[in-house]
Amino acid sequence: MLTADRLTFTYPRAASPAVRGLSFAIEKGEIFGFLGPNGSGKTTTQRILTGLQHGYGGSVEVFGQALAALGPDYYNRIGVCFEQPNLYEQLTAEENLSFYAGLFDVPTERPADLLRSLDLPVGDRRTAGQFSKGMKMRLALARSLLNRPQVWFLDEPTAGQDPGHSVAIRQLIAAQRDRGTTVFLTTHNMTVADELCDRVALLVDGRIAAMDTPRRLKLEHARRLVRVEYRPREGSDAIVSAEFALDEPRAKAEFLTLVRDHEVETIHTTEPTLEEVFLRLTGSRLLAGGSQ
Numbered sequence: 001m002l003t004a005d006r007l008t009f010t011y012p013r014a015a016s017p018a019v020r021g022l023s024f025a026i027e028k029g030e031i032f033g034f035l036g037p038n039g040s041g042k043t044t045t046q047r048i049l050t051g052l053q054h055g056y057g058g059s060v061e062v063f064g065q066a067l068a069a070l071g072p073d074y075y076n077r078i079g080v081c082f083e084q085p086n087l088y089e090q091l092t093a094e095e096n097l098s099f100y101a102g103l104f105d106v107p108t109e110r111p112a113d114l115l116r117s118l119d120l121p122v123g124d125r126r127t128a129g130q131f132s133k134g135m136k137m138r139l140a141l142a143r144s145l146l147n148r149p150q151v152w153f154l155d156e157p158t159a160g161q162d163p164g165h166s167v168a169i170r171q172l173i174a175a176q177r178d179r180g181t182t183v184f185l186t187t188h189n190m191t192v193a194d195e196l197c198d199r200v201a202l203l204v205d206g207r208i209a210a211m212d213t214p215r216r217l218k219l220e221h222a223r224r225l226v227r228v229e230y231r232p233r234e235g236s237d238a239i240v241s242a243e244f245a246l247d248e249p250r251a252k253a254e255f256l257t258l259v260r261d262h263e264v265e266t267i268h269t270t271e272p273t274l275e276e277v278f279l280r281l282t283g284s285r286l287l288a289g290g291s292q
Contacts, residue, residue, distance in 0.1 A: 001063070001182045002026040002049065002151060008057035009044055018044045020206035021058070031173065031183040033193040033214075035278065036203030042186040043083075043155065045203075049184065050080050050153055062151065076106045079149030083156045085140035089129030093120055093139050096128055097146060104147045114142040117172065119165060133160040141169065151182045158192055170196055190275045200274070204282040214274055221280055222271040223247075226255060231263040239265055 007022040019041045026032045034042050047053035049060060051067065051074060060067040063077065088096050097111035112122045118138040128139060137160050144152065157173065158166040173196055177183055187193055193200055194214045201211040210217060224246040232240050244255035258264075272280070 001028045001030075002184070003061045004045075004049070004058065005060075006058035007045065007048065007060065009041075009048060009053065009055070016206075018206055019048070019056070022206075022208055023058075024201055024208065024211060026182055026184065028182055029177060029180045030198045031177050031185060031196050033197035033200035034184065034186040034203060035188070035190075035193055035200050035274075037188075040203045041206040042203055044206075046153055046155060046184065046186055050078065051075075073105070076104055076147055077150045079144035079147060079152045081141050081144040081152075081154050081157060083159060085136040087128040087136060087139060087143075090127050092125060092127055093131075093142075094122070096139060097143060100143050101146050106147055108146045109148060111142075111146075114145055115139075118142050119168065134162065134165060137161065138165065138169070141172075145176075149181065151184065152176060154183060154185045154187075156187055156189070157185070158187075158189060166192075190273060190278075194274050202278050202281055209281045210277075217277050218271050218274065221277045225270040227266075227268045227270055228255065228258060229265040229267075230258060231265065234263060243270075 003025045005023050007019055008017055009019040010017040022041075022045060024032075034045065036042050044053065048056050049062070049067070051070070062070065062074070067074075088099065091099065093115055094111045097114060101108040101111065115122050118141055120135060120138055120142065128136060131139065137157075141154075141157060144154075154173070158169050161169060170192060173183060173185070177196075177198075183196075185193070185197065197214060199211065199213050200217070202209045202217075212220070225243050226246060227241060227243050229239050229241050232238060242258065244251040244258075246252050246255070259267075
């Protein structure tokens with residue numbers, strides 16, 4: 001659905017490139033996560049892929065065609081939700097969606113249906129400027145779905161949301177993927193990435209440090225440890241904790257003996273979080289906030 005080959009970009013007067021030879025391919029119906037700290041090149045890459053940033057090196061193909069050769073019809077086929085909602089704040093939610101719907105040359109969703117799907121009021125005469133930050137972000141998400149996009153570009157889609165709305169947005173993204181929509185997701189939120197993404201690229205200093213499924217990345221960089229909490233004697237109030245490396249035959253035998261001979265309270269496998277994997281690979285910690 002989308003391929004980038006040796007993608008590079010340097011801003012005018014910048015001392016170094018923002019994007020340094022990125023290569024990746026995204027399949028139809030895949031949620032592809034682009035993860036990295038501030039200034040890593042995430043938003044620059046998204047701006048290139050959405051046709052907003054020109055003057056890049058390398059090549060990009062979307063729908064099997066060179067991005068540079070695609071005309072205005074490209075915007076009939078993609079949806080974009082920026083980290084900042086940039087709405088017409090003197091219009092109501094429905095007026096915003098109705099106005100944007102008129103810009104497309106393809107059938108669009110009914111504004112009321114999109115508003116309901118994102119827990120936004122229908123028939124409310126408040127203007128978008130009177131909405132909370134979370135409501136504005138959900139309205140921007142609704143707008144990005146108006147044209148039933150084949151590729152959906154999302155930048156921090158759960159920013160500013162309470163836990164309930166964050167869950168609802170993640171469910172909406174998964175539902176779009178299940179309908180065949182391809183999703184390019186840039187985020188700092190490791191919970192969102194781990195839960196939603198089929199694959200992720202870990203980005204640092206404009207380069208991809210690693211790319212795989214979240215599960216495989218975590219397993220690849222994990223020690224195969226099992227942590228056991230148990231009572232050393234029957235009826236004892238004390239709880240003792242022990243760890244066993246399952247790659248070591250002696251430790252594995254000791255683990256089996258402990259489970260057989262003691263009253264076990266809990267057993268946990270240990271694996272790093274996605275953020276811990278990123279930190280190990282790059283030395284950079286993911287921080288909330290804007291991105292380059």
